[in-house]
Amino acid sequence: MNKAELVEHIATKVQLTKKQAEEVVDAFTGIVMATLKSRGEVTITGFGTFLARDRAARMGVNPQNPSEKMQIPAVTVPKFKAGKALKDALKS
Numbered sequence: 001m002n003k004a005e006l007v008e009h010i011a012t013k014v015q016l017t018k019k020q021a022e023e024v025v026d027a028f029t030g031i032v033m034a035t036l037k038s039r040g041e042v043t044i045t046g047f048g049t050f051l052a053r054d055r056a057a058r059m060g061v062n063p064q065n066p067s068e069k070m071q072i073p074a075v076t077v078p079k080f081k082a083g084k085a086l087k088d089a090l091k092s
Contacts, residue, residue, distance in 0.1 A: 036078055046085035053079045 001009075003025065011021035032042050032050050041051040055075050062068040 044083070046083050048083040048086055049081045051079050051081065052076050 007018055007021045007025055010016065010024060011018045014021070016024070035042050036050060036052045039052055041049055043049045053076070055077050057074040058072050059069050060072045062070045
């Protein structure tokens, strides 16, 4: 499902216009991104938790020259941890 399909489903389910549903989706993604950027986390009970994690610097291999080693810098990455209700829903 892409963003347009999600907006359409939300508009139908909650009886909003597509424009209103798109504003809701944009607001949600904006809030999640801003929270993760400030190192916070967003928890939706039963669904899951969005959080930011640090990935340490490490040595890697240059894909264009496999015999050459290269330093991969440390980076902050987004992570999603699924909640119990979501995990249970996928089991059945």
